[in-house]
Amino acid sequence: xxxITFVAAFTLAVPALCLAxxxxxxxxxxxxxxxxxxxxxxxxxxxQLDESKTRSVRLASQKIGKDLYRDVYDIxxxxxxxxxxxxxxxxESSSSECSMSGVxxxxxxxxxxxx
Numbered sequence: 001x002x003x004i005t006f007v008a009a010f011t012l013a014v015p016a017l018c019l020a021x022x023x024x025x026x027x028x029x030x031x032x033x034x035x036x037x038x039x040x041x042x043x044x045x046x047x048q049l050d051e052s053k054t055r056s057v058r059l060a061s062q063k064i065g066k067d068l069y070r071d072v073y074d075i076x077x078x079x080x081x082x083x084x085x086x087x088x089x090x091x092e093s094s095s096s097e098c099s100m101s102g103v104x105x106x107x108x109x110x111x112x113x114x115x
Contacts, residue, residue: 029093030071031054048079057074058072071090091103
């Protein structure tokens with residue numbers, strides 16, 4: 001129950017901080033929500049992450065309505081121990097608000113091919 005309360009409180013507090021002038025600048029919302037999901041799932045905790053190494057790449061952005069976009073990001077978190085955690089996120093954004101929807105977070109358990 002505490003985890004649900006934390007997510008609800010965080011979800012209500014963070015959108016005000018995630019305003020953007022264009023959908024391409026909305027990486028902070030999916031990245032922050034991915035950290036919350038990873039913490040709630042017991043995969044990692046914010047104090048274990050080296051935030052300076054976090055890498056985020058927008059894979060896709062599709063216009064799905066008037067000033068509404070579906071954005072997909074590949075985000076790699078680096079723990080201080082050296083372990084990496086890669087996630088794919090999907091969420092909706094607009095030119096004025098990054099948090100037009102919740103964030104779906106998918107943990108990449110195995111990557112085949114590529115760099």
